[in-house]
Amino acid sequence: MAESHLVTEWRAARDNLISADRSLRRDQHRSALSSQEEKADTIIRAIRKKEAEGIWSTQHDSILNPFPGMEFLTGKKIIEQTTLFDILLKMPKGGLLHAHLDATVDARTLLQLALETPGMHVRIADMFDPATLTSNVPEFRVLPEAEYTTQSSIDSAPSSTWVPVTAARGNFPVDGAAGFDKWALGAMMINPSEAYGTHNTLKKIWQKFMSTFRATHGLFFHLPIFEKYVRKALLSSVEDGISYVEPRVNFLAKFMTGADGQENVPHRDWLLVFDRVLRDVKNELKNQGRADELFGARIIYSTVRFITPDELKWYLQDCIAMKKEFPHLIAGFDLVGDENVLHPLKYYAEVLLQFPAMQDAAGLPEDQRIPFIFHAGETLGDGSEADDNLYDAVLLGTKRIGHGFSIVKHPKIMELCRERGICVEVCPISNEILRLTSSMPMHPLPIMLNNGLPVALCSDDPAVFGSMGLSYDYFQVLASSDLSGLMTLGELAKTASSSPALGMKTSRSL
């Protein structure tokens, strides 16, 4: 029976409306799919559907209510059993544009580096007590040889006293070496009972999150480890299909420790090491005929948003000096740390506005201008200072926006980002573990995509979350929306590989 005139009209209007609604999506702007692309997308969707109804709808030990996009730390074991994840492991990811370098090598590897490093010591701030072990975070440090201690165990040493790491581990009072490793790794990572139980608010989980950096600080910021760390970060990224990395490096500390345990290695030496390791890795890949697996790596110079505006001036000058010496290495400037409790961008506005003039004065050529690449809107707020950072990031001409979680609340900022190609660095797993969202179906990523924002998918702090590489984050994208498919993933990877190299814009440009 022929359908009625009304139904025919409704169908046409429906198609039009849906097209109009999705017209901003960047994955809709690609030229027509090849039949092979269409087939691949269909296969991916079929697998997703099958696994949603299969493995995700099955009983799993100790996982109460599994579903695709559930809390990552609980669902990770299921993700790893899926075919979808297997496929994503093989997918080329493009660039990784938002990751804190000191959280990009898995904790177990870092711990192994610690154990192999001469002069490595460990201490705890409070007296050893098995009952408070979890909150008594280890601090690591390579000491100058003259300061080596002969303490034999962490429980016999007075609190805050350095103990050689091998002794501390070998004589660890709870389950020996295995107990030590569990404790140290637990301090470097967030576990499910913390994220979803004891620390289940943005504020509380940030406290745990910050403490993981205290636990790894003395390891990462030790030049011999730093060198190996950078190498592993690059190689493991390549392994996951990432072909360009642009990590944020925290330059807050003016020195790291050298092989001799002296805390006197300046920023310049960090970059020299980074440069050499990068060159070595690229050469090795080239020699293996894999040159196209790593296009390069650059650093976003970062400091922490608790410094004073005057201190910020020093870091901006330092950043400029580094850029002059390593123009190929410095990709941008950022301020990091919990936006919800630390200073907003407007607190630094006067100094930040001077950055272009500072670069003029330093004689930085026009094509070497250092863009801001600000964290902004990593918050649940709407009209809070952390949320308002989005306005200032855009006004200060940010090249991209780190997180931008709350951007979906701001139609005008989304419009500006769309018009200017300001890319949002979205970190789904980070957002969920830091309790900005409870699951992927609740994540604002689909709103960003439907509004046509350029989005680069990022891992943020994979070592803390146990989400090494980008495959887990890509998995979460497919769990966040029925609209998103293989073409969406392709668009994300493409965006992360071609973020426009915009220069600085100041408020004058508005």
Place this chain on the structure above:
Amino acid sequence: MAESHLVTEWRAARDNLISADRSLRRDQHRSALSSQEEKADTIIRAIRKKEAEGIWSTQHDSILNPFPGMEFLTGKKIIEQTTLFDILLKMPKGGLLHAHLDATVDARTLLQLALETPGMHVRIADMFDPATLTSNVPEFRVLPEAEYTTQSSIDSAPSSTWVPVTAARGNFPVDGAAGFDKWALGAMMINPSEAYGTHNTLKKIWQKFMSTFRATHGLFFHLPIFEKYVRKALLSSVEDGISYVEPRVNFLAKFMTGADGQENVPHRDWLLVFDRVLRDVKNELKNQGRADELFGARIIYSTVRFITPDELKWYLQDCIAMKKEFPHLIAGFDLVGDENVLHPLKYYAEVLLQFPAMQDAAGLPEDQRIPFIFHAGETLGDGSEADDNLYDAVLLGTKRIGHGFSIVKHPKIMELCRERGICVEVCPISNEILRLTSSMPMHPLPIMLNNGLPVALCSDDPAVFGSMGLSYDYFQVLASSDLSGLMTLGELAKTASSSPALGMKTSRSL
């Protein structure tokens, strides 16, 4: 010291950008605030801030991580201790435009009505077992006198056998009458350990949610109780400052039971009773000099989205017949039930598109046309059938949108709603308990408001959630955003009182 030119320019650009970003907000369009209004808003914001840092940051027994906007069922006790809530109780709320009538009178009152009703019986489907009591939901029913039973207790009666409710209660095997009440109320409501533990997914909590309606069905759909229920619903709404109610009534069952226990009371009689009670309540209020506390009440004729299109035709005709006889009572037509598992609007499109013609044929005058007021987008989906209901609701000319939770993913639909004044009926507490969001700071309401959508705040099923009235929902609005203040609440109340009385639009209008 005078601030630099750059800073002055940045400040101006900042003000402009923020204004532009917020220009769609309807609470920004009000004429300048009076000094009294400004003062009131300031006071509310100060109290909110003080209580966020005070009572919400204090230790509470059995509440792990309290914060404003936290899970309602856990935080309710704290809400009730706040000054903010005290103030909101006194606030005039305007209309209540989205509530299922059979879930608007608190469960304890309904249970009391059950106990007072002659011939009321109760039964359970499975054999009595204290271990499975929670899932063995009571079914109530007034039997015809000839079918009264002499069963003495619920555990001695064979399963599925009716037991007089007084006997069942008096001889209840677990804690006697108090145990019975706890069990019955538990079956009629959702408790925190269900919402946030055992049933902590949209799919699972909907199963519990539906079972609460099974528990109350035989009570609500008994004419003598129905009459008292409507009266209490109206009076308790007035008590909370609600001055107009437009509940959805589920007309799926073609008959309810009458005083004699026969299931033969047709829809027409439901409306006669509703009409009489409404008139009585209005008269009583008038006699107390409180006529302006209740402007009126109308019903949204609803049936459930698991029927066939042919069955839908019957309900549409029935709705038209009711409208002809009670033009002042029928406000619209809707399909209810879990959009994520039941039929989407497009399944019924052909029939729904005929509704205008059916009304023509029935000779309904132009000014009595029955608008659709569809549930749509009560889902976490993006591109799922439940989400796509938003397209069809708009194409079918819906007057308002019930829930519209996923509308924030759809820029074009938001634009159409803004242009056409299609109001979104937002039910924050319902959304959170039904696990569409985990807390108010994660709720999409701020996105809706910042996009200028007309929003009416609604309670949905307050009896199931223990959130009687609208004060709790208004409290949650203030917890969802720093931008929202007293003027926002005023705008919401105003919108709920002045939703445009649009007629039908079909797809032709697009």
